[in-house]
Amino acid sequence: MPRPPHITRVREYPLHPLCGRHLVLDRRSLNHTTPEIDPAKLRPVEWMPKVPILDQSNLDAQGIDVAQLLPGAPAAKELGSCTGNGATYALSAVLDSGRLEEIGLHTSDSVAAEEFAIRWYSGGTQEDQWRDVEYPVTDCGSSGLGVSRYGKARGWFDNYRTATSALGVLSALQTGPVILGLPWHRQFFEPDHNGFIDSAGWERSPLDGGHEVCGAVLETLRLTSGGDVDLDRTVLALPNSWSPSWGIDGWFRMRLSTYQTLRREVDVYQFRLAA
Template identity: 45%
Template sequence: MPTDLTIRTYDPAGHLGRHQALDPRSLAYRRPYDGQPLRPTAWEPRIPVLDQRNLLAQGILTSASYGLESDVDALASCTGQAATALLSILLTPEQATGAGLYTGSAVAAQHFAIGLYADATAADRWLEYTWPTDDIGSSGLGVAKAMRDRGLIDQYGHATTAEELCTLLQTGPVLLGLPWCSAFTDTSDPHGFIDADPDWATSPLEGGHEVCVTALEDVAQVDGVLDPDHTVIRFRNSWSASWGDHGDGRMFLRTYLTLRDQIDVIQPRLDSWSSS
């Protein structure tokens, strides 16, 4: 295991389970912003909105499927959920079916996501335990490694600035791990803006969460410089279609910048600009 990892852990819960793991060797694979035009883009998942919180109601019996003594109703599997949404975009329908991701079935996609979460906990070698033995959460880096180990992707790159994040979204969706405040969970904004409450930053920290960013919806610039107060990204969450805007959330880039030291952005890719 590398000894130079930077690790920030959060207490896992049934709807939150992301930890931050940063590897300087991996972070070297970035696509720097070179002044190229940044345009609105959107990438739509081919699977239904998943729900990691109400597994029993979905008919997902973890005892039978994963060898547990009893069924659980929620898992801290957000990294697997976000990665599954991303793969449904990245892979062709034929590639997805070949990988065991059946995009027309929410239950099948949920099982795929849970299996990917299990692989991610094993790829996070700094974790003491793995799922299904223990529901301990995982990292964006761990699930990226799990996808590569399965042969689902051949590389992944990172973004560490708002401009780099917007640059990645020009070519595809990204995984974004962030600290999750209670104001984000309780959002009642009809458009799913998690930062609609101007006091969101003072609300209690609930844990860490992983989402799949699917769109750069609005791009604002002032004198040619990106304006984070009016630039908007959209993401797919994994708390059912009843959360946010039919399962999607939005936030301003200003929120990304506020939380940046606790955020990691990863873009899994196929035949892309570099390998990691």
């Protein structure tokens, strides 16, 4: 399929059973970036998802039959639906409970929420206009842009904007959660005892795929003596979608310096409601 002219960059990552995110950048999104604010005005914040921890890694154990959920889908015990999962977390933090029930995202049922995420993942693959394949025919992965476009088209939120710098990410988090797509290194699969995926040496571990997560909590914020953000000591907390048994109750931590190192391979979107 010819790439649309507004798509400026595509990077496809190796498909991993638990990682299905690709990097797709749209030049038009740069017109809707998060305004960066004075670091002195930043505060730790949390935007807790209203859904339980999701699990794309043990579908059969949850009784999720993807062939029944999406006709034409081949049977699968796990699915590269991380873009839909990260987006589902973010949306559940943005909308109130009544609106979530209206759109079919049931916050008290982890299985129903995972099924919602899988449908969103499928919709994201349909919005990814840079290739011919889509899910449910192929578990091909999707992009943060694709799921953002799909959610907006469904009317679940009014618009979305991006962040393209460390300060931009922190600025966005002052007003709501973000979805964050990043290259996933092998060491990231095993957080340390404090939940950090980026302990020393992670840069030397192999790249296993691309993964989408929800930036839900700015847990620790530190500034340097000069008033800039101290990237090494500023920490995000993020829910993952590999069951509550992974990491710390399904969550992990990441230093902002890791975002900065990976920045050219990261994309960040924030769902916005009209004022």
